[in-house]
Structures are given as C-alpha cells and as structure tokens.
Amino acid sequence: xxxxxxxxxxxxxxxxxxxxxxxxxxxxxxxxxxxxxxxxxxxxxxxxxxxxxxxxxxxxxxxxxxxxxxxxxxxxxxxxxxxxxxxxxxxxxxxxxxxxxxxxxxxxxxxxxxxxxxxxxxxxxxxxxxxxxxxxxxxxxxxxxxxxxxxxxxxxxxxxxxxxxxxxxxxxxxxxxxxxxxxxxxxxxxxxxxxxxxxxxxxxxxxxxxxxxxxxxxxxxxxxxxxx
Amino acid sequence: xxxxxxxxxxxxxxxxxxxxxxxxxxxxxxxxxxxxxxxxxxxxxxxxxxxxxxxxxxxxxxxxxxxxxxxxxxxxxxxxxxxxxxxxxxxxxxxxxxxxxxxxxxxxxxxxxxxxxxxxxxxxxxxxxxxxxxxxxxxxxxxxxxxxxxxxxxxxxxxxxxxxxxxxxxxxxxxxxxxxxxxxxxxxxxxxxxxxxxxxxxxxxxxxxxxxxxxxxxxxxxxxxxxxxxxxxxxxxxxxxxxxxxxxxxxxxxxxxxxxxxxxxxxxxxxxxxxxxxxxxxxxxxxxxxxxxxxxxxxxxxxxxxxxxxxxxxxxxxxxxxxxxxxxxxxxxxxxxxxxxxxxxxxxxxxxxxxxxxxxxxxxxxxxxxxxxxxxxxxxxxxxxxxxxxxxxxxxxxxxxxxxxxxxxxx
Numbered sequence: 001x002x003x004x005x006x007x008x009x010x011x012x013x014x015x016x017x018x019x020x021x022x023x024x025x026x027x028x029x030x031x032x033x034x035x036x037x038x039x040x041x042x043x044x045x046x047x048x049x050x051x052x053x054x055x056x057x058x059x060x061x062x063x064x065x066x067x068x069x070x071x072x073x074x075x076x077x078x079x080x081x082x083x084x085x086x087x088x089x090x091x092x093x094x095x096x097x098x099x100x101x102x103x104x105x106x107x108x109x110x111x112x113x114x115x116x117x118x119x120x121x122x123x124x125x126x127x128x129x130x131x132x133x134x135x136x137x138x139x140x141x142x143x144x145x146x147x148x149x150x151x152x153x154x155x156x157x158x159x160x161x162x163x164x165x166x167x168x169x170x171x172x173x174x175x176x177x178x179x180x181x182x183x184x185x186x187x188x189x190x191x192x193x194x195x196x197x198x199x200x201x202x203x204x205x206x207x208x209x210x211x212x213x214x215x216x217x218x219x220x221x222x223x224x225x226x227x228x
Numbered sequence: 229x230x231x232x233x234x235x236x237x238x239x240x241x242x243x244x245x246x247x248x249x250x251x252x253x254x255x256x257x258x259x260x261x262x263x264x265x266x267x268x269x270x271x272x273x274x275x276x277x278x279x280x281x282x283x284x285x286x287x288x289x290x291x292x293x294x295x296x297x298x299x300x301x302x303x304x305x306x307x308x309x310x311x312x313x314x315x316x317x318x319x320x321x322x323x324x325x326x327x328x329x330x331x332x333x334x335x336x337x338x339x340x341x342x343x344x345x346x347x348x349x350x351x352x353x354x355x356x357x358x359x360x361x362x363x364x365x366x367x368x369x370x371x372x373x374x375x376x377x378x379x380x381x382x383x384x385x386x387x388x389x390x391x392x393x394x395x396x397x398x399x400x401x402x403x404x405x406x407x408x409x410x411x412x413x414x415x416x417x418x419x420x421x422x423x424x425x426x427x428x429x430x431x432x433x434x435x436x437x438x439x440x441x442x443x444x445x446x447x448x449x450x451x452x453x454x455x456x457x458x459x460x461x462x463x464x465x466x467x468x469x470x471x472x473x474x475x476x477x478x479x480x481x482x483x484x485x486x487x488x489x490x491x492x493x494x495x496x497x498x499x500x501x502x503x504x505x506x507x508x509x510x511x512x513x514x515x516x517x518x519x520x521x522x523x524x525x526x527x528x529x530x531x532x533x534x535x536x537x538x539x540x541x542x543x544x545x546x547x548x549x550x551x552x553x554x555x556x557x558x559x560x561x562x563x564x565x566x567x568x569x570x571x572x573x574x575x576x577x578x579x580x581x582x583x584x585x586x587x588x589x590x591x592x593x594x595x596x597x598x599x600x601x602x603x604x605x606x607x608x609x610x611x612x613x614x615x616x617x618x619x620x621x622x623x624x625x626x627x628x629x630x631x632x633x634x635x636x637x638x639x
Contacts, residue, residue: 012636046635055541056632076545083543094538094631098255107248108542115237116244155542 001066001085001162001195003029003052008061010047010218021047022058023218029197029211031162034189036206037199038223039215045199046091046167048215052197053088053165054078083112087156091168093148095140101127101151102136108158126154130184146177153184163195164188170202178202249548253555260528267524268563274517275568275611276575278510282607283576283599285506289499291433296491298375298434299342303461303473304486305332310457312484314491316346316363316434322455323483329459331480337467338476342371343456345446362403363438364417366446366456374460375440379430386411386426389442396425397445402436406586420449431597437584461485514614517564521618525557529622536626537634546627553626557619558612565611572607573599 010022021044029035039045050056051063054070063070070078082088095104105123114122127133130150140148149169156164166185170178186208189196198205206212212223257264295314305328306312310320329341345366367375369391381387382401389396399409404427409415413424422441430436447453463472469487476485486494529536539549576599581588591598 047632050632050635053541055630079540079543079545081543082541086543088541090538090541090631090635092534094534094541096252096535096538098252098259103248107544110241110245110248111542111544111548113241115240119244 002031002064003027003163003195003197004064004067005052006062006064008048008051008063009059010044010051010056011059020218022051022220025061025215025218025220027213027220027222029195032189032193032195033211034186034196034209035198035211035213036209037197037213037215037220038201038206039199040201043215044218045215047218048220049165049167049197049199053086054082055088083108084159085162087158087161087164089149089152089156089164089166089169091171093140093145093152093172095148095151095155097140100137100139101132101143101147101154104140104151105154105158108155112159114159122158123154126157127151130154144177145173146180149173149177149181150184153181153188157188157192157194161194163197166196166198166200168199168201170200170205179204182208245548249552249555253552253559256528256532257556257559263524263528264560267520267560268567270520271517271560271564271611271615272567272571274513274520275565275607276572277513278611279569279572279599279604279607280575280579281506281509281513282603283572284579285502286603287433287576287580287598289502292495292499294432295434296488297432299460300488301462301469302342302488303463303469303476304491305459305461305476305480305483306457306486308482308484310484312458312486312491312494314495315458315460316348317457318348320457321482322452322457323459325454325456325459328456328480328483332459332461332476335472335475335479337464337472338461339464340462342367342374342460342462343443344375344458344460345443345450345452345456346458347446347450347452363434364446364450365438365440366443366450367440368443372440376428376435379428379432379435382427382429386424389425391442395420395422395445397422397439397441398426398428399424399440400428400436400438401430402433402584402586402590403439405590418449418451420445514610517611518614518618521557521560521615522621524560525553525619525622526625528556529553529626532626533629533634533637537629537631540629541631549629550623550627553623554616554619557615557622561612561615562608564615565608568611569599569604569607573604 005025005027008022008025009020012019012021025048037045037048047056051058057071065081070081096107099107102120102123105126106119109119109122124133124136127136130153132147132150132154135143135147140151143151169185170181173181182202182204185196185198188194198209214221214223292314295316298315304312304315306317307321307323310317325343329343332338332341347364365375369389372388381398388398404424409424409427411424411426415422415424428435447455461472461476463469469489473485473487473490476483536549573595577588577591577595580591580598
C-alpha cells in the first residue's frame with residue numbers, strides 16, 4: 001500500500017485558541033517500506049498516525065492511499081479500509097479485557113465476515129508467529145505487557161492488512177521487551193512484506209527502518225531514507 | 229446450489245457474530261459484578277412492584293366487575309341508605325322481606341323477585357372490612373339457580389340444600405380449601421351447627437369465598453328475622469330495567485332501585501380511578517428503572533470509552549457497537565425482568581394471602597390464575613423494552629466514540 005500525504009493539517013480548537021497538531025505535512029511511503037516517525041512527546045506523532053490510520057479527519061490536506069483521496073470517502077468506507085487493509089497497534093495495547101488472546105485476534109476477522117473455523121485457525125497461527133502459541137486462552141490481565149503488545153500486533157495482522165501502523169509500540173515496555181517487539185515488527189515487515197509505519201522516540205527502531213521522518217511542533221521533515 | 233452455499237455461509241457468519249456479541253456483553257456485565265448485580269436488583273424490585281401492584285389491582289377490580297355477573301339483567305332493590313357495590317349491599321337498613329316483596333310484585337312489569345341476605349364479616353372496630361374475606365349468602369332454595377347459574381359441585385359430590393334439609397350449606401371452593409371442608413364437614417356459625425352438603429367449584433371470587441345457605445337459616449343465624457338487605461327484580465318481557473326501576477322507586481319510597489347500567493355507573497369511576505392510580509404508580513416505577521438502567525449504562529460506556537473507540541479503530545461498524553450496548557442493557561432487563569416476575573408473583577400471592585387470611589400455600593396451585601402468564605410475558609417484554617430504551621442514548625454515545633478523541637482526552 002502506498003500512502004502519500006499532501007499538505008496534511010490537523011488543527012484543534014481549544015476554546016478561543018487553536019492548536020496546530022499537524023502542520024502542512026507532506027510525505028510519501030511506498031509499498032513494503034518500513035518508516036519511522038520520530039519526535040518528542042506532544043510533537044504531533046500520534047495525531048499524524050491517527051490521520052494515516054484513518055481514525056481522524058484532517059482540517060485540510062489530502063491523504064492518498066494508492067492514489068485515492070481517503071478523506072473523500074465516507075466514514076463507512078474508511079471503516080472498511082481500517083478493518084480489511086490496515087492494522088493498528090496502540091501504545092497502550094487496547095486489548096479487550098473480557099476477551100482471551102485468541103478471541104482478541106479473532107474479533108477483526110469475525111467483523112470482516114470470516115468463518116469461525118478460519119478465524120480460529122488464523123488467530124492461532126498469528127499468535128504462534130508472535131510467540132504466544134501457549135497463551136491462547138489467557139485474558140489480557142493474565143499477560144505481561146510485552147505479551148499484551150504481541151497480542152495487539154497479532155490482532156493488527158488479523159485480516160492480512162497491507163499496512164501496519166504502530167503508535168509508540170514500545171512506549172510502555174521495558175527495554176528487553178521493547179527490543180523483542182521491535183524485532184517482531186521488523187520480522188513482520190521482512191517476512192510478511194507489509195508496509196509498516198511506526199511512531200516512536202526509541203532509537204533502536206530508527207536503526208532498523210528504511211526511512212525516518214522527524215516531527216517537531218507538527219512539522220514533518222525527512223531525516224533519512226535508505227530503501228533497499 | 230451456489231446460492232444455497234452463500235446463504236448458509238452468511239447465516240453461519242451472522243450467527244457467529246451474534247454469539248460473539250452476546251459473549252462479549254455477558255462478560256462485560258460479569259466483569260462489573262457488583263454494579264451489574266445492583267442494577268439487576270433495582271430492575272428486579274421495580275418489576276416486582278409493577279407486578280404486585282398490577283396483579284393486586286387487577287384482582288380486586290376483576291372481583292368487583294364479576295359481581296355483576298351474578299344478577300345481570302336484573303334490577304337490584306336495596307334500602308335508600310345502603311351502598312350497593314355491583315350486586316353487594318354494604319351497610320344501610322334491612323328490608324322487611326314479605327312486605328317489600330308484596331309491594332314489588334304489585335308493580336306492573338315485575339316478573340319475579342328474589343330476596344337475598346348478604347352478610348359480610350365485620351372487623352374488630354365494627355366496620356365492614358375494606359376487602360371482605362368471605363360472605364354468607366342466604367337465598368330461598370327455589371331461587372338458587374338465579375344466584376349460582378350452572379355452577380357445578382366439586383367432583384359432582386354432594387347436593388344443594390333443600391327446604392327440608394335444615395342446617396345444610398354449600399361452601400365456595402376457596403373457603404372450603406382454606407378450612408379443609410369437604411362434603412359432610414361440620415362447622416359452627418354464631419352457635420349454629422351446620423353441615424357442608426357440597427363444595428361449589430367456581431372461579432368467581434365472590435362465590436368461591438361464600439357460604440351459601442337457605443334464606444331462613446341465614447336469617448336465623450345472623451339474627452335478621454324476616455329481613456333481607458337486597459331483593460333482585462326480574463323485569464317482565466317488554467319492560468326495560470330503567471322504566472321498572474323508576475316505577476319501583478315511585479311505589480316503594482324507602483328503596484333504591486338500581487339497573488345494571490346504574491350499578492356500573494356507580495362503580496366505573498371508582499374502578500377507573502383505582503386503575504389510573506395503579507397505572508400512575510407503575511409508570512413512576514418504570515420511569516425510575518429506566519433512569520437506573522440509563523445511568524448504569526452511561527457509566528459503563530463512559531468507563532469503556534477506550535474499548536468502544538478501539539472497536540471503531542479496528543473497523544467495527546457503528547451498528548456493532550450500538551448493538552453491544554443495547555444487548556447489555558437488554559440483558560439487565562432479561563435478568564431483572566425474570567427475577568422480578570418471580571418475586572412480584574410471590575409478593576402478589578403474599579398480599580392476597582394477607583388480605584384474605586388464606587395461607588399462601590393454598591394460592592400456589594392457582595398462581596397462574598392470580599398472575600396470568602400473558603401478563604407475565606407482557607411485563608417481561610415491557611421491562612426489556614424499557615431497558616433497551618434506557619440503553620439507546622449510551623449506545624449512540626458509544627457508537628460515536630473515536631479513538632483519536634478518546635486518546636486525546638486521556639492524556
């Protein structure tokens with residue numbers, strides 16, 4: 001999936017004042033590219049990622065997904081894209097506490113209309129792939145932070161999306177677990193051939209990605225690009 | 229063939245999604261055990277009160293309404309100072325039986341008269357009880373059909389008393405069950421020994437709670453010699469009840485003659501008011517449970533903003549989120565409704581037992597007569613509906629949650 005932003009701007013009205021969270025951003029992420037958006041806390045990373053993940057609409061500008069203006073589509077169509085073509089990994093995992101690991105991964109597939117058998121087979125395969133084959137029936141509160149993030153990554157891959165968007169995926173994790181998660185994202189990019197966009201301030205992520213963008217006060221600048 | 233496979237697959241997916249949604253909702257409710265339990269208890273109590281008030285009101289209004297069945301199409305004559313509730317005279321002076329009958333039979337249009345002595349029990353303070361627990365009815369043996377119609381005797385055992393039988397009575401099935409009377413049982417009223425010659429097998433509350441005896445015997449027992457408190461008058465062919473009642477009041481000045489319509493007119497506003505009161509109280513209770521369910525659901529949705537927003541972020545349709553909240557609210561209605569119906573039915577039986585002094589265990593076999601199954605279903609549907617309505621606003625809020633806004637609000 002190729003994603004291109006043209007003058008993407010997101011302004012929040014806070015009473016009488018305006019906060020420009022994403023300021024006239026332009027970027028181009030090509031298919032199977034591993035991209036990092038790096039910036040300090042409050043720099044606009046999450047806002048930009050929510051725009052890229054179609055979870056929010058911009059105040060102005062365009063986001064072209066395979067040359068189609070995404071924000072020209074209806075909410076219903078955007079939801080379909082989120083369900084079938086995108087996977088989102090949150091900093092705080094956002095797993096459903098009442099569902100087991102396998103059920104959390106099955107849910108997007110159920111919503112996409114896959115059969116029960118396919119859901120289970122695929123969910124077990126994905127959890128196996130992220131190293132949680134023995135934690136299928138555990139609920140989030142029975143898992144460690146690292147395990148929860150792995151389940152979240154498995155869920156993001158549930159409908160075989162073209163792109164995985166991860167917002168500070170290592171933000172809540174200790175350094176050892178963070179390293180494992182970074183390795184896992186790298187694996188997904190390499191073996192599953194997915195486009196991956198990660199917002200982070202973790203330098204270890206920066207070392208393994210193809211492209212690094214820097215975001216500061218909502219403005220995005222290209223830092224490095226080393227596409228193979 | 230391909231179409232069939234497609235339909236089967238679609239059904240399978242829909243069923244899978246529905247069961248997953250139900251599991252999701254059940255677990256969410258179970259996760260907040262105390263809150264869910266308190267909310268279910270609230271709905272249970274509300275349902276129980278609605279059932280108790282509804283059933284009790286229904287029971288007594290039905291009893292009052294069915295009293296008119298006894299002497300339909302006839303004019304009821306009672307003393308001017310008596311209050312007549314349908315067919316039952318309350319208070320007032322007694323009528324001299326023979327003298328009044330003679331005068332009535334002298335009026336054109338009177339085909340037949342039936343003198344009746346109704347005796348209701350008197351409470352400790354000397355006032356007739358608000359809800360009489362039993363009646364004694366004295367009526368001439370030859371007129372029994374006018375009162376009982378085709379009412380059979382229980383098990384076709386026994387017989388109706390005759391003029392020669394002296395101290396025989398028949399008892400209504402409810403009062404007989406209460407005191408374990410069977411045919412041949414002996415009982416004493418005001419020092420008179422009486423024999424039960426039959427048990428009336430009837431669903432009419434007034435007859436089921438009555439001891440019916442020959443008129444003269446009743447007059448002796450209750451010391452109303454040669455007196456009655458009501459005389460029913462059957463109009464001759466071609467005479468209307470209204471004209472006959474007017475003629476009676478003109479010729480016999482110490483009586484009131486009430487047509488069936490007039491008797492209904494007296495009681496209808498009272499019944500309507502009782503029913504309106506009952507409905508008002510039930511509406512307030514329903515409104516309170518609506519507010520309770522809405523509050524709890526709003527709290528639950530507000531606590532799980534992140535879950536709902538995540539559902540949106542992973543692409544769940546708005547309708548899925550909307551349904552999830554509605555199903556949770558409805559499940560509270562189902563649990564609260566079912567428990568409330570059981571509890572309310574027991575309350576209603578306990579209340580009936582309290583007012584009639586009949587042990588509650590005797591009400592259990594006929595519980596579905598007191599709390600009709602259709603009424604239970606209506607209440608259950610209404611409670612689930614109310615809970616659903618209570619869940620609509622929170623469900624709309626949940627369906628509108630967006631991950632970007634929720635995460636921004638959290639930081």
